[in-house]
Amino acid sequence: MIQIDEPMSAHTTFGVGGPADVFVTPQSIDELVSVVAACRKLDVSYFVLGKGSDLLVSDKGFRGVMIALDLINAIAREGDVLVCEAGASLKDVAERACEEGLRGFEFASGIPGSVGGACFMNAGAYDGCMADVLQSVDVLTPTGNITTIPVEELALGYRQSRVRNEGLIVLRARIHLAPADSALIREKIDDLTRRREEKQPLEYGSAGSTFKRPEGYFAGKLIMDAGLKGYRVGNACVSTKHAGFVVNLGGATAADVRAVISHVQDEVERQFGVRLEPEVRFLGW
Numbered sequence: 001m002i003q004i005d006e007p008m009s010a011h012t013t014f015g016v017g018g019p020a021d022v023f024v025t026p027q028s029i030d031e032l033v034s035v036v037a038a039c040r041k042l043d044v045s046y047f048v049l050g051k052g053s054d055l056l057v058s059d060k061g062f063r064g065v066m067i068a069l070d071l072i073n074a075i076a077r078e079g080d081v082l083v084c085e086a087g088a089s090l091k092d093v094a095e096r097a098c099e100e101g102l103r104g105f106e107f108a109s110g111i112p113g114s115v116g117g118a119c120f121m122n123a124g125a126y127d128g129c130m131a132d133v134l135q136s137v138d139v140l141t142p143t144g145n146i147t148t149i150p151v152e153e154l155a156l157g158y159r160q161s162r163v164r165n166e167g168l169i170v171l172r173a174r175i176h177l178a179p180a181d182s183a184l185i186r187e188k189i190d191d192l193t194r195r196r197e198e199k200q201p202l203e204y205g206s207a208g209s210t211f212k213r214p215e216g217y218f219a220g221k222l223i224m225d226a227g228l229k230g231y232r233v234g235n236a237c238v239s240t241k242h243a244g245f246v247v248n249l250g251g252a253t254a255a256d257v258r259a260v261i262s263h264v265q266d267e268v269e270r271q272f273g274v275r276l277e278p279e280v281r282f283l284g285w
Contacts, residue, residue: 001025008061008284011068012052013112015205016254018061018284025068029085029171032072033140036169039065040144047283048169050114051089054121054207056261058284059254069116072171077102080177081135086116086170090123093175098189103180104133106188110196112208116170120163121279122156126192131156135174142167159212159279201239204247210261211244211276219276220244223264226271233259258282 002024008017026032032048039046045064049055069087075096076083082102084093094109107128108118117123119137122130134151141147155162163170196202211219223229223243231238232249234256239245246260261278269275 001027005061006066008052008055008057008066011049011066012055012057012207013205014052014056014207014252014254014257015248016059016252016257017055017057018059018254020062020064020066022065023068024065025071027071029072032067032069032169032171033144033146035065035067036140037144039067048116050087050117051112053112054117054279054281056207056254056257056280056282058282060284062284069114078174080179082175082177083172084115084175085172086114086119088115089113090115090118094189097175097177098182098185101179101182101185102177103185103188104128104177105175106185106192109189110193115173115175119154119170119173120161121159122161126195129156133175133177135176137163137173138171139163139168140171146171199242201241201245201247204239204249205252206239206245206247207280209244209279210246211264212279214274214276217272217274218244222268222272222274222276226264226268228264228267231260231263233263236260238264258285 005019006023007019009015024035026035047066049066049068072085072087074085075088077100090108090111090113094105097105107126111123111125113123118130136148136150138148213219220243228238229243230240235249235252236256239247246257265276
C-alpha cells in the first residue's frame with residue numbers, strides 16, 4: 001500500500017509530526033527488501049518505521065519514503081525459540097510467549113515498540129533487555145545483502161547495537177526463551193503492567209523515557225531536582241507523574257516537544273553539569 005503526504009502524527013506514540021512524502025506499507029519481507037532496493041537505486045531518502053515509539057518527527061514532516069513494518073509481523077515457534085518478524089509488536093511477542101509457556105520476555109510486555117526497533121536499540125525495562133533473550137537476527141545490509149548475525153556479534157549495549165551503528169535493517173529476530181508455567185508468566189506480566197500504570201503517564205502520548213540514563217545518575221531525578229516537573233511549552237510538558245517523560249497533553253506540536261527537551265537539557269546541565277542525551281530520535285528537522 002502506498003499513501004502520499006501521510007501525517008506522521010498518526011504513526012508515532014508522541015502523536016505529532018508532519019507528512020511523509022510517500023508512506024509505503026510492504027506486506028512481506030521480500031516486498032520490504034524490494035522497496036529499500038528501489039529507494040537506494042533511485043537515491044531517494046527513506047526511513048524504516050516500526051511503532052514510532054522513539055521518534056520525534058518535525059512538523060514539516062519527512063521528505064522521502066517512509067517504510068512501515070506494520071504488516072511484517074508474523075510470530076512462529078521453533079522449540080524454545082520465537083521467530084519474530086521485525087514489525088511484530090513487543091506486546092504481541094510477550095503475549096505469544098505467555099500462551100506458549102515460554103518465560104523471559106515479560107520485561108518487554110509494556111514497551112510500545114517493535115521487534116526491529118528493540119534490536120536496533122537493545123530495548124529493555126525492569127532489569128531485562130533484548131541482549132538477554134536474542135539468539136540471532138536476520139538483517140538487510142547497506143549493500144543489499146541479507147545475512148544472519150548471532151547475538152554475540154551484535155555488540156549490544158545500553159541503547160546500542162551494530163544494527164544502529166552500521167545502518168542495518170532488521171528483518172526478523174530469533175528470541176530464545178525457557179519453558180515455564182503460563183500462569184506464572186501471566187502473573188509477572190500483570191505485575192509489571194500494574195507497576196507501569198502506577199508510575200508512568202500512560203494516559204498521554206510520549207516516547208517513553210525521553211532521555212538516556214547518564215552514567216552515575218537517573219535522568220528523572222535530575223530533572224525533578226532541577227525543578228522541571230510540569231515545565232510546559234504549548235501542550236507539551238515534563239510529566240508531573242514521572243519527570244523522565246516528556247508528554248503530549250493533547251494538540252502539542254513537534255516544536256513544542258523539542259522545546260521542552262532542549263530546555264530540560266540546558267537547565268539540568270546548568271544546575272548539575274550533566275548533559276542529558278535524548279533517547280528519542282529526531283527525524284525531518
